[in-house]
Amino acid sequence: MAILWVKVFHVFFMVAWMAGIFYLPRLFVYHSQTDNQQVRDQFKIMERRLWxxxxxxxxxxxxxxLILIYMYGKEWFLVSKWLHVKIPLVLCLYVYHGYLFVLVRKFARDDPPYPTKVYRFINEAPVFLLLAVIALAITKTW
Structure with a gap:
């Protein structure tokens, strides 16, 4: 029964995390479109707080x-090939999360490095990565 509660909270925190990192680049889109310094300053606050x-x-x-992997055990981990594919994809999401922090810092200095269209791509591309992670976790196939 404990393992089910660990799964519940694992999925809950993943959903909350994804909601935030999908919204943050959307703020970058709006931030990069404004020339009003007061509006930019407000976006800086929102971006930093959200991150x-x-x-x-x-x-x-x-x-x-990691607790789930530990609870299932070493033997389970060794035969769960789907998880061996999922882990690098999840690591990509953590790299993406870190890169968003780099962008938050650049926007904070009023130095956005890209045009608005790039932030739209940054906002939408990780959706497919998340889809792959979810598909692997549910189907447990590879």
Missing amino acids: YFVTPFALLTLILG
């Missing part, structure tokens, strides 16, 4: 995922 708000969810997702 710091969702980062604990990312850490709890990771911790609970």
Whole structure:
């Protein structure tokens, strides 16, 4: 029964984390479109707060995922080929999360490195990565 609760919270924190890191690049889109300094300053606050708000969810997702692997055991891990594919994809999401922090810092200095269209891509591309992670976790096939 305990393993089910660990799964519940693992999925809950993953959903909360994903909601945040999908919204943050959308803020970048709007931020990059404005020339009003007061509006830019407001976006800076929102971006920074959102990144710091969702980062604990990312850490709890990771911790609970590792706990699940531990609870299932070494033998299960060795034969779970789907998980061996899922882990690098999840690591990509953590790299993406870290890169969003780099962008938050650049926007904070009023130095956005890309045009608006790039932020739209940054906002949408990880959806497919998440789809692959979810498909692997549910189907448990590879």
